[in-house]
Amino acid sequence: MLEQGMLSELVKYVLPSELIDYFELVDIKKEGDIVHFHLDELPVIPSEYAHLNLSGNGFYASSTIKDFPLRDKKVLLHVRRRRWVDESGKSYSRSWDLVAEGTRYSKEFAYFLKEAFGYPPDTCPIS
Structure with missing residues (x-):
């Protein structure tokens, strides 16, 4: 069995870089x-809301992102973003830019598909 440090290091090479520090x-x-x-956002209040008195209020519904295949297996990332609330009940969350515009693909995978095949990601034969 891999020790936790080695497993964490391996994950850095598999998952999109923007997920590593915050999920x-x-x-x-x-x-x-x-x-x-399956990834959950870490319980760290976004810096832009540090001046507010926020408390955790669970997660938003999971979002699914298609990413690079691994060993002939399709990869789906199920990402849950945290929800924060202030004393009045107003919700806050960190703003994420995890997918290519107009797709459900990770930015890197969408770019690869477009460059390799010349297709928009949703019409590519391997997606």
């Missing part, structure tokens, strides 16, 4: 030819 890998499941990575 925790909470589960991995294989379902047929798909590997599902």
Whole structure:
């Protein structure tokens, strides 16, 4: 069994870089030819809201992002963003830019598909 430090290092090479610092890998499941990575945003109040008295209020519904395949398996990232609330009940969250515009693909994977095949990601034969 890999020690925790080695596993954390391996995850850095597999997941998109913007997820590494702000999300925790909470589960991995294989379902047929798909590997599902489940990630939860870490409980760190966004710096732009540091002046507010915020408390955690669970998560928004999970978003699914298609990423690079691994060993002939499709990869889906299930990302849950944290929700924060102030004393009045107003909700806050960190602003994320995790997918390519107009797609559900990670930015790097969408760029690769477009460059390699010349297709918009949703019409590519391997997506």
